[in-house]
Amino acid sequence: MKRRTEVVLAGLGGQGLILIGKILGEAAAIYEGKNSVQTQSYGVASRGGFSKSEVVISSEEIAYPEVLDPDVVLTLSQQAYDLYKNKVRKDCWLIYDSDTITGEGVSDKEFGFPITTVAVELRNTRILNMIALGILVKLTGIVSVESILRSLEKNIPSQFRDVNLRAFQRGLEMS
Template identity: 40%
Template sequence: MRKEVILVGSGGQGTLLGGHILAEAAGIFDGYNVSNSGRYGAAARGDVTVSEVVISDEEIDYPKVTKADYMICLSQIGYDKYKNVLKKNGILIADSFYVYRTEHKNTHFIPLSEVVREKTGSEVGTNIAALGAFVRITKMVSKEAIRKAVKEKTPKGTEDFNLTIFDIGLGKIKEDVKVDEREQDLQEEYISILEADIQQR
C-alpha cells in the first residue's frame, strides 16, 4: 500500500508544518514508512507552498508524489497550479473560503478557516483543522498519532490550542457541500471579487 498526499496552500498558512505533522504521525506514531518533502522558495512571502507526504507499509523507493491519492488545499491558485497532481478520483479536502472552484468530483468543501476564525478570532491553525478533516474523511492515520505529532511539532505553549483546533476539524463541521451545488451558488461577481483579491495577494 503506497498512498500519496499533497498539501497545497499559500505562504503563511502552515502547509509545510501540516505535512510535517502528518508525516510524523504516520511515520513515528502509526509505524508506517514515510517520506515528506516541501517545495519552498518565495513562499514565505505569499507564493504557493506545497508539502508532499508519501505513506507506505513497504520501503519507499521514489520519495515524491507522482499522482496523489489525497489533496488538502487551502488556496485557489494552489489548486489551479497542482490540480493535475491529484488523481481524477482522488479525494480533495478544500477550504471553502479560499477554494471556490474545483474539477475533482470527490471534493469536500469545508469552511475550515471560517470556523477556526469564528472560534478563535484568527485563522492560525487552519492547517491543523485540515488535518482533522483529513483524518475524519480518509482514516489514513489515527487521531492519536496526529495528536501526539501536534504536541511535538507545534510551538511550546500552543499545543492545547492546536489540539482544540484539530478536534474542530475532526468533528463534522457542517454538511460538506458537494461540488455541483456549490458551482451553482457561485455568482460570477463573487468569483471576480475573489480573483481580484487573490491577484492582489
C-alpha cells in the same frame, strides 16, 4: 495494489503546510511503524507565494520521495486548487477551503469546508492548517487520530498546544 499513499498539502507560504506535513509524516513513521517521507517546495518569500508539502506513506520502503499520483490533495488557495484540479484521479480526495476557493467538482471525493470561517470563529486565522488536518484525517483515515494527537503533541511547543489542539478537534467535528 498501490504501494503508496500520496498526500499533497498545497496553498500559500506561511499557512503552516510544512508543519502539518511533518505532523502527518511523523504520525505514520513513528507512531504507526510505517515508512513515510515528507518533502516541501517553496519560493524565496517567507509568506505568500505558492507553497506545498508532500507526504508519502507506505508499509514498504519508499524510493521516490515525492508524489507521483496523489491520493489526497488539500488546497488552501485558489492557485493551489487550480494547479491540482487537472492532475487528480476521479477517486482522489480533494479537500479545499470553500471560503477562499471555488471548487469545480473534478473529483468524486471532492469536499469544500468553510475553513476560514471556522478559524475566524476560533479567533485565529493562523490555525487554518490544523483545522484542515483534522478534516483530512477524519475523512481519509490515512493515519489514526490517536497517532496524530501524539505527533501533534511532539511537534507543537507547549504554549501553542491548546489553540492548535482545539483547531484540530474542530476539524475532526466538521467532517
